[in-house]
Amino acid sequence: MTIAGDILxxxxxxxxxxxxxxxxxxxxxxxxxxxxxxxxxxxGAGKTTVFNCITGFYKPSEGRLGLCHxxxxxxxxxxxxxxSGKRGITRGDNGLYLLERMPDYLVTxxxxxxxxxxxxxxxxxxxxxxxxxxxxHNALMVASGYTLFGIxxxxxxxRAEHASIEKARDWLNRVGLxxxxxxxxxxxxxxxxxxxEIARAMCTDPVLLCLDEPAAGLNPRESAQLNELLKSIxxxxxxxxxxxxxxxxxxxxxxxxxxxxxxxxxxxxGAPDVVRNDPKVIAAYLGVPDHEVEKVGAEIGL
Amino acid sequence: MSEGAANQRIDTVAALRDAAITTLLAFGLFLxxxxxxxxxxxxxxxxxxxxxPLLFSIVAVVGVARLAYSFLLAPWLxxxxxxxxxxxxxxxxxxxxxxxxxxxxxxxxxxxxxxxxATGYGGALKWVDNFGIQILIYVMLGWGLNIVVGLAGLxxxxxxxxxxxxxxxxxxxxxxxxxxxxxxxxxxxxxxxFWGILLGFPVLRLRGDYLAIVTLAFGEIxxxxxxxxxxxxxxxxxxxxxxxxSFFGIPFNANDDGFAATFGLEFSPIYRTIFLYxxxxxxxxxxxxxxxxxxxxxxxxxxxxxxxxxxxxxxxxINTTHTxxxxxxMGAMFAGFAGSFFAARQGFISPESFTFLESATILAIVxxxxxxxxIGVAIAAIAMIGGTEIMRELEFLKAIFxxxxxxxxxxxxxxxxxxxxxxxxxxxxxxxHRAPSVFLKEPKPVPVDLVKxxxx
Numbered sequence: 001m002t003i004a005g006d007i008l009x010x011x012x013x014x015x016x017x018x019x020x021x022x023x024x025x026x027x028x029x030x031x032x033x034x035x036x037x038x039x040x041x042x043x044g045a046g047k048t049t050v051f052n053c054i055t056g057f058y059k060p061s062e063g064r065l066g067l068c069h070x071x072x073x074x075x076x077x078x079x080x081x082x083x084s085g086k087r088g089i090t091r092g093d094n095g096l097y098l099l100e101r102m103p104d105y106l107v108t109x110x111x112x113x114x115x116x117x118x119x120x121x122x123x124x125x126x127x128x129x130x131x132x133x134x135x136x137h138n139a140l141m142v143a144s145g146y147t148l149f150g151i152x153x154x155x156x157x158x159r160a161e162h163a164s165i166e167k168a169r170d171w172l173n174r175v176g177l178x179x180x181x182x183x184x185x186x187x188x189x190x191x192x193x194x195x196x197e198i199a200r201a202m203c204t205d206p207v208l209l210c211l212d213e214p215a216a217g218l219n220p221r222e223s224a225q226l227n228e229l230l231k232s233i234x235x236x237x238x239x240x241x242x243x244x245x246x247x248x249x250x251x252x253x254x255x256x257x258x259x260x261x262x263x264x265x266x267x268x269x270g271a272p273d274v275v276r277n278d279p280k281v282i283a284a285y286l287g288v289p290d291h292e293v294e295k296v297g298a299e300i301g302l
Numbered sequence: 303m304s305e306g307a308a309n310q311r312i313d314t315v316a317a318l319r320d321a322a323i324t325t326l327l328a329f330g331l332f333l334x335x336x337x338x339x340x341x342x343x344x345x346x347x348x349x350x351x352x353x354x355p356l357l358f359s360i361v362a363v364v365g366v367a368r369l370a371y372s373f374l375l376a377p378w379l380x381x382x383x384x385x386x387x388x389x390x391x392x393x394x395x396x397x398x399x400x401x402x403x404x405x406x407x408x409x410x411x412x413x414x415x416x417x418x419x420a421t422g423y424g425g426a427l428k429w430v431d432n433f434g435i436q437i438l439i440y441v442m443l444g445w446g447l448n449i450v451v452g453l454a455g456l457x458x459x460x461x462x463x464x465x466x467x468x469x470x471x472x473x474x475x476x477x478x479x480x481x482x483x484x485x486x487x488x489x490x491x492x493x494x495x496f497w498g499i500l501l502g503f504p505v506l507r508l509r510g511d512y513l514a515i516v517t518l519a520f521g522e523i524x525x526x527x528x529x530x531x532x533x534x535x536x537x538x539x540x541x542x543x544x545x546x547x548s549f550f551g552i553p554f555n556a557n558d559d560g561f562a563a564t565f566g567l568e569f570s571p572i573y574r575t576i577f578l579y580x581x582x583x584x585x586x587x588x589x590x591x592x593x594x595x596x597x598x599x600x601x602x603x604x605x606x607x608x609x610x611x612x613x614x615x616x617x618x619x620i621n622t623t624h625t626x627x628x629x630x631x632m633g634a635m636f637a638g639f640a641g642s643f644f645a646a647r648q649g650f651i652s653p654e655s656f657t658f659l660e661s662a663t664i665l666a667i668v669x670x671x672x673x674x675x676x677i678g679v680a681i682a683a684i685a686m687i688g689g690t691e692i693m694r695e696l697e698f699l700k701a702i703f704x705x706x707x708x709x710x711x712x713x714x715x716x717x718x719x720x721x722x723x724x725x726x727x728x729x730x731x732x733x734x735h736r737a738p739s740v741f742l743k744e745p746k747p748v749p750v751d752l753v754k755x756x757x758x
Contacts, residue, residue: 057617107619124754130739130740134620182743
């Protein structure tokens with residue numbers, strides 16, 4: 001029932017304060033199903049804070065974060081859900097969740113939002129394959145009868161484990177790490193670790209994948225591979241991606257929609273070409289006030 | 303050639319200087335400790351006595367040992383370091399690895415038979431009881447704590463509290479209500495597990511040192527409650543006359559319906575001891591089996607993932623609260639089993655058996671063995687508990703050091719010494735690699751420097 005172009009994530013009036021510091025100020029934007037939405041902005045603009053709010057690691061000071069599974073018609077129940085005080089509702093295959101009400105692990109488990117981290121967070125002492133199996137924890141937990149069937153080695157658990165290994169093998173093939181499956185994750189080179197983290201996030205069966213600077217520290221060739229991988233995730237699996245990225249070659253090439261933050265405030269929102277030529281965005285990146293943009297731009301040859 | 307000789311000479315000078323410094327240090331340290339001794343004279347007054355010969359001989363031993371280190375041990379260690387590391391494991395090593403565990407399991411199963419054959423019924427009692435049962439209790443406790451510390455990476459300094467809960471649960475329920483051992487064994491496990499989860503709740507938010515302090519405090523709380531709640535626990539006096547486990551209803555006594563009479567054997571206390579030996583062996587195997595199984599289940603992998611990176615776990619939808627509680631509960635359950643066995647074996651328990659030193663010993667076994675390694679923990683338990691027991695047997699040392707020498711008094715000293723040596727040579731424990739829980743082509747051991755030690 002997923003229709004590309006329907007709204008998947010709706011961020012409304014998101015505000016996050018740390019004491020007196022306002023990291024994100026009244027931010028509203030939407031991410032659409034099957035699209036790649038990029039969140040960009042200079043250092044310290046509050047991008048990672050937005051991510052942490054969406055994935056439940058922070059509880060926002062204010063605002064509503066709605067996420068829809070399946071048919072977008074369910075959005076009509078958003079206000080009723082908000083008033084009911086519940087975390088989410090499901091109607092058959094369709095569901096609507098309020099992410100700001102959920103603890104971090106439920107955001108992944110129920111609302112199916114997966115994330116990666118700016119500084120890679122793999123399980124370095126576990127093998128590549130084990131990393132991908134940990135990501136399928138909740139499905140395997142049910143299959144193992146919350147450990148009880150697993151202890152007695154019932155065949156139903158073995159089948160489930162076999163299926164999860166096949167899924168991990170599939171993802172390892174996709175990210176080109178199948179030959180390293182039995183090596184410890186901490187032994188992989190940096191670029192491989194980035195791809196493994198994405199594969200691990202994908203093993204949680206997300207509807208929305210949040211990537212925090214996936215191209216950081218990658219060389220141009222690895223960056224191009226990453227572009228292909230992200231595009232194929234969007235196209236083949238219909239999974240929407242929310243992306244924080246500084247590497248403009250990645251952002252401009254693959255994203256369908258760009259949101260620009262500066263000092264916690266949204267300064268631009270639209271298609272990559274529109275954002276690229278927005279004087280406010282240029283000003284923010286160059287660190288000059290709006291009326292001096294043309295002058296500074298001319299000086300540096302923009 | 304001449305350069306080598308020059309090096310050699312410089313080494314000699316440096317070695318002599320090191321030896322001199324070490325000797326001086328030893329003299330300074332041992333002068334008040336060994337050189338002087340207070341003795342009570344006939345009028346009950348304290349007098350200062352000196353022990354110069356002993357002091358000087360010990361200082362001389364230290365100096366000579368330092369010289370020996372410089373000339374013999376250090377070059378040897380250097381050579382080992384320079385030796386190229388073999389990339390392929392030799393054949394004997396792989397077959398050793400394959401056969402070691404089955405051999406050990408076989409050995410512990412036939413151990414009582416070997417001992418009886420070697421020493422007869424009278425002598426076997428001590429060897430089966432002090433060495434067999436005592437060590438196996440600690441192996442089991444080590445494996446239990448290994449779940450919490452080694453797998454989940456939660457530093458627990460109060461593990462003995464759950465052992466105490468198991469022991470008192472069995473002692474009180476068996477004495478007051480007359481329940482049998484086989485009913486109370488799982489019940490003691492459940493109770494300990496309950497206390498483990500109860501402790502788990504407040505400490506979930508804590509990490510590292512803070513967690514260690516709170517678990518330490520919890521261990522003390524349990525012990526002090528046992529000391530002070532005299533109405534129930536009988537305080538320091540402890541509980542005696544705890545019913546012994548029977549052989550499926552047949553008691554081990556000299557009566558006509560006793561074990562020996564039923565099977566037409568001559569009465570001997572060894573039968574009970576052998577029965578207890580196999581009982582604790584079965585319990586230890588159960589612990590090992592469950593732990594090995596759990597490691598390959600999602601919950602075990604989640605424990606290890608928790609040790610590696612808690613935030614990443616949460617980002618993958620793992621409920622870290624439940625995961626930590628299951629680790630605490632599971633570890634506590636095995637301590638409860640061991641505790642109820644301990645009470646049944648001793649027939650007497652008091653809070654003295656559940657001091658912090660016990661927690662420290664169990665933790666030392668886990669750390670020495672290599673956190674997360676089953677075999678390592680078992681070897682460490684044998685070395686630590688068996689080692690201290692064997693000190694009682696070293697009567698021949700009296701021939702060297704004189705009649706007044708009591709080797710058991712030096713137990714802790716040697717213990718600490720051995721620990722320092724192992725921590726210098728193998729800082730991450732005896733078995734310092736992690737076996738992966740699942741593999742596609744071949745299991746490759748994970749080098750320990752990649753494995754995190756946990757932070758909470």
